[in-house]
Amino acid sequence: MIKILGRATSANVQKVLWLCEEEGIEYEHDNEIGGAFGRNDTKEYLLMNPNGKVPTIIDDGFVMWESNSAIRYMARKFKSELYPPDLRARNLVERWMDWELSVLAPHQGVVMVGIVRTLPEDRDDEKIEISRLAWINGMKILDAQLGKTRFVAGEKFSLADIPLGPIAHRFFSLDIERPELSNLRNWYKRLADRPAVKKWVLIEMA
Ligand SMILES: N[C@@H](CCC(=O)N[C@@H](CS)C(=O)NCC(=O)O)C(=O)O
Incomplete structure (x- = not known):
């Protein structure tokens, strides 16, 4: 299951949520990270994402950051037609x-x-x-x-x-x-x- 960490008010988090919703990809979402929620500067978070930014995306233990690269990964993994093979x-x-x-x-x-x-x-x-x-x-x-x-x-x-x-x-x-x-x-x-x-x-x- 894909886990998305980051507040939904972030445009970069929205990209990942949008793709999941669009393609029916199952996900868990922790909305209370980043912005006024904080929690993106903890040692634990920075170990996953040294930028201290949202989103961080976890696929079965595999940690990703950079939203565009994450949605390309997800599109490939879930064989989305939105990412043409040609x-x-x-x-x-x-x-x-x-x-x-x-x-x-x-x-x-x-x-x-x-x-x-x-x-x-x-x-x-x-x-x-x-x-x-x-x-x-x-x-x-x-x-x-x-x-x-x-x-x-x-x-x-x-x-x-x-x-x-x-x-x-x-x-x-x-x-x-x-x-x-x-x-x-x-x-x-x-x-x-x-x-x-x-x-x-x-x-x-x-
Ligand atoms: N290029 C990165 C940018 C990430 C980024 O700058 N995220 C912003 C929100 S859009 C952030 O984490 N800001 C600090 C915060 O929300 O606390 C990506 O696409 O994932």
Whole structure:
């Protein structure tokens, strides 16, 4: 049985919960780790995940961290059709997953933490503004892709959509100035119809 450690308000935890729900993978979830719950800085936790971040995922004693690599492992293990075996089709999926982590996530994180988790008097407005603009640049690239294909890596929903979904939810839900990116908005609406997204992604941000 897959065990998922980490608060469901984390976008990275949401990816793992979403895949489990989407594919009917059985899992146990310890929601009370990370953020206000703490418990991710204990000796025991750091032995599993030296980053002290969530999620940590355990499959029958095998410990994983890095959410995107964990969902690829799970997709392979449970033979998910969301992760195509064809070399090139798989590359299209993986490049968007890597892009999410390297290009979007850092800027999205600065804006999210700055606005939702920091008191107005403690905010670094300049830093938030730089990241807001960089985040918008990234979302424009995604919007252009979604003008060409129905889902991120092609016409079908795939593993590539999962890491980007929670970021889109924040993009459209946070009180920030942003351009109206209609391809992105339509794709986000399509994702929002999925039961797994309703359950784990369209939740209050904290
Ligand atoms: N690249 C890592 C990032 C993990 C990460 O930064 N997690 C954040 C939450 S999204 C975290 O643990 N923050 C500290 C906390 O929640 O206490 C992954 O994808 O798993």
